[in-house]
Amino acid sequence: MAATYVRERVRLTAEHVKRAKAMVAAGKVPGRGQEWADDKVQGLLLRAQRTSVTWYLKLRTTTLRLGSADVLDLDTARDQATDARLKAKRGENVRGALAAYEASVAAGDDEDIAWAVAEFEAMKAPPEVLSDADRRLRGPWLWRDLVEEFLASKLAKLKGGYRDQYASYLRHEAFRSIEDRPVASLTITDLERCRNAAVKANTVSAARRCVQQGKEALSWAWRYHAGVSGLADCQYEWWARWSIEYAPGKRDHVPTLTDLVRTILVAEHHRTLGATEHATGDGTLGALWALVLTGQRTGQLTGTRRARAFPWPDRPGWVAVNWDGGEMKGGKSGGRPHSLPIPPEAWAIIERHRAACETAGEPVSAYLFPSIRGDGPVGQSALNQLLYRLEGKAKDPGKSKPVTRRKRNSTAGKPREELLERYGVAPWVPHDVRRALATFLDERRLGGAGSAILAHRAARSEDERERVEHVTRLHYAKGQRMALKAEGMEAWCRAVLDAYQAEKARLFPEAMPLAA
Structure with a gap:
């Protein structure tokens, strides 16, 4: 159900205006907004919404905006409401008159000039009502x-x-x-x-x-x-x-292998983070595993379709997953097609989570990481939201939605335990995995493989295996360079799985199977 206004009929005073502005300033406006209907002037409303306090006049067939409460005080709003009702009955251009009066007062004109401007505007023919x-x-x-x-x-x-x-x-x-x-x-x-x-x-x-x-x-x-x-x-x-003071921060955090695999373990061990919340779905856990194993961008990764995974004939048991140019990063036209070979052990984990999402008697999802809601994939923001929850945050701090009524005893939106801190994990974001993978392979003289895996642009160098590459575009003349990618993927995935087993034995010796 759509949110409605909280309404109250009162004899409006300056205190009501002050209270409305305080609610907006404190971010405590309920529902869609709060309205006070004046019992002195028929139809006069003071409306507090999330970002503004405004005067309105409610007529039988329409509602007129009188002006901002920052511009018009209570007495002026009552005078304007009375005058607007008369103008509306006479068929005058009441909206134009109200807007002109508000603009004149806001500009600092005295009351006589503002009234004169409004009267002049009212005499103009009212604009034709258009759809x-x-x-x-x-x-x-x-x-x-x-x-x-x-x-x-x-x-x-x-x-x-x-x-x-x-x-x-x-x-x-x-x-x-x-x-x-x-x-x-x-x-x-x-x-x-x-x-x-x-x-x-x-x-x-x-x-x-x-x-x-x-x-x-x-x-x-x-x-x-x-x-x-x-x-x-x-x-x-x-x-x-029109501008804003803003200096984007530059991230250079490189999470360790221990940080990455401990995060997976914590997510697996703490599937339900609140008494009334949904448990983390297998699709989301599978996507978290895939993120750590492949270092691909979340927008491209979470929407991957099953039909894009093929057995790779060059290496038994390996699977090649591909994305077309429109799915890759690269501006308006997208990037270039990208293929990635995945070792058997890593693919088994991804496939196990996908299979866990299947429900008997229902069609199998077309996606590698099915959502628990609907028939689409997990959302692009699902991994960010999971990491926020593990950090103990109520929600993504960059997003805000209108307040909705919660169920009794709900923990949604409330601060949680900082699980990553409890297990000694430094907070990280999905894009940091790319930096970790690239650093790991570069230290093993496989920088070129790392850049190929991450779909970076190739630089000129004598040894392709050691080549460090610029982050602007995708691979070119040598096609998909699958053998080079496979060398890097084998080293990285082996390190991830070994670290996972070591940390599981250390933190959760009683823990579930590898991809439970």
Whole structure:
């Protein structure tokens, strides 16, 4: 069920406004939001949402936005509500008048000037009410129109696995305060408020993506749809000033083999991390094993289909798994096809976890790492989420969702024991495995094999086995270099499995079978 507003009818006072702003500042707005209906002025609402406090006037056929509580005080909101009701009955351009009054007050004009501006706007013919489709065709666009039109153009050019993530930043709740604003009416102040709301709701990193993609959408509209978007009179891209202070951190952590295999053991030994949570699925455990054994990127790895695994005729018992260019990292067009030989012992672990996901009487999943929900693969973020839980974190700190009602005694979202710390494991992220694999093979004069396994670009060198390669593109002239990859995979997987058995005997001598 969709979240609803918590509503209360009261005689509004300045204290209610203060309380609403405090709720937003503290991040304690319940559900979809909190509303206070004034019992003095009919239809006047004070609405607190996650990032804003706004005055509204509820009429029989529509709801009018009066303005932000940061701009209009209670007395002014009551006056505006009374006046707006009369204007609406007379068929005047009430929305235009309200927006003009708010903008004038926000700009610092005195009350007389603001009223004059609003009255002038009200005398203009009210805009024709258009459907969303007509407005997007004829203009002028609202912010939400810009977002949907831009995404319709942009998403088709992105790789399938990235589309939802990309769209989520432009549909972020931080933009809710401007979603019904004409694009032409926006100012740098409006955009900076959205940026600040995104920082508050998530992280600076997430807010940076919101800013970058918002600027990209505005520039796209200005270049290709200036007239219909309402940006025809803009002489330059003023939103280029919209920015955020952000310096991305550079990761250089190289987890040890002990860290990696202990993490697997902890995940296997602590399948259920909370009394009311689902146990870690075999598909997710299989993906964790595959990550450590192969060092492949999670987006490519978790979506691997069973049909992409073939017996490798050059080495009995070995399996070759491949991914096409669209599944590999490499920008808009994807990367280059990549094949990876996997030793029998390593493949047996992956296959054992896959088989454990099968249910009698139901179709076998098309994926190597089936999800416990639906018929798709485990999600790209599943491994990150598993590692967060093992670290004792309630959730990915970079993500935030509206609060939902939890079941009684639920442990979801609550801090957990820091299991990795208990077992002496330094925290790591999936991409760190690639650094660990490359370092391990480079130290054994197999740097070229490591780069081939990780699908890095080859550099010029006399000895291909020792070659260290740049991280930009995939393999070229020598095809898939399967023999070279096999040499590296054999050394790495043997080391991983030996370390696993040694740590299992040390930490969990009573532990389950290898891939239980």
